[in-house]
Amino acid sequence: MMEESRIQDIEIHLFLDALFRRYGYDFRHYAKASLKRRVLATLAATPYSTLAELIPRLLRDEDYLAEVIAQLSVPVTEMFRDPHVFKALRENVLPVLKTHPRFNVWQAGCATGEEVYSLAIMLDEEGLLERAQIYATDINEKALHNAEDGIFSMQSLPEYQRNYQHAGGRARFSDYYVANAGFFRIHERLRSRIVFAHHNLVSDGVFCEVQLILCRNVLIYFDNELQKHVLGLFHESLARSGFLCLGTRESLRTVEAQSLFAPVDRVAMIYRKNGIHA
């Protein structure tokens, strides 16, 4: 008899195929091990005991789609995560952006917005916020709504405050939000500078020319083929000598994309677009 886990692997395949054929969301090139966890978590949130039973609902209940996407792209982020990276951006990237009268920034995979607000705070402190147009994109509509609201739990505040200081924050973190009954909300002044939009790195293309792309801990969820595709998309989207910032544990080596970008800071994972097309 076939092992249960092998049957489950077939079901995962069918589930992802159904999602793609019915709605065009292609998760088939996501890294398998973590995707499996997420698919099984999606199942665990339903009354069904097998994925096969969930497929009819996925196919026929359009309202269920948003829920599935939210489950499959679990948004976990924090403000000024890896403070040294933000410090490096402040020291190595912002001075270059300063030479532009106007510039565009794209955060790909913004989830619930913690990171893009961190960036906005930093731009503000460097006097660059007014010159910046920031695009923050994700495939998760639920997360995008939360990001747009800019409302976060007070529980995380002490950690964020600490991160902000370590990232070289120049003011008081409390200058950037209004606190209210267990929550704090990022100031309108910052929120209004960011356009939150739906964009799928798997299937959507270039939407504007940008001077900085922030995409941290997104590529780790993609297989090599998809990583390569997305790095190509970033290369195309960046202006000449534009900057790319990846997650600290990510690498260009695995998909041999070193020819596309030159390292600026290997620890903070900041790169610059290479002129020569590979």
Next chain:
Amino acid sequence: MALSTYNNDVPEIQYTHRTAEAIAIGCSAGGLDALCVVLQALPPECASAVIIVAHTAPDGNHLLPALLARRCRFPVSVAYEREPVLSGHVYVAPPNYHLLIEADRSFALSVDERVCFVRPSIDVLFYSAADAYREKLAGIVLTGANSDGALGLEAVKKAGGYTLVQDPRGAYADTMPKAAIATGAADKVLPLDALATELGLLCSVPPKTR
């Protein structure tokens, strides 16, 4: 069996152990000392990859690989994304990332939500390693003040793997081994010294058949 019929004057070797392709170890509070004891028992020729999740502070200086490298004759490194898992090598999960194993026996990372309040989580490693290695995996739960690892150990057992737990009576913190034992999935519960010996056997290259 067939071998002994070829050559009757060579006594058949009775293996009292199995060789594991990979050994996944989870620990938390008091884990460093426990890891030092078990890693010292690795044999000179190690047939297995050793993969460790130790709960550490997300932003703390990650000294674990350097500390372990002093106690062990094999290379100890932080697991890199997509890096192939090699035998005779000790890997440690990076702080603030879950560590997973893909079916092709390479490492993967995720920043998914914490499991049992921790990231990296032992459960996450054990589930994915059980999937990748099936019966060729050994899972070991050591000291810790958290129940992470219990469900993972169950998954290792379910996939046909071999499961070991440190005897909670001698553990620095007994919550983690107790939780693992409570699942009923532990093949053996052993004091640290005996556990180290068992680990040594699991990693031993089987003697060449003559």
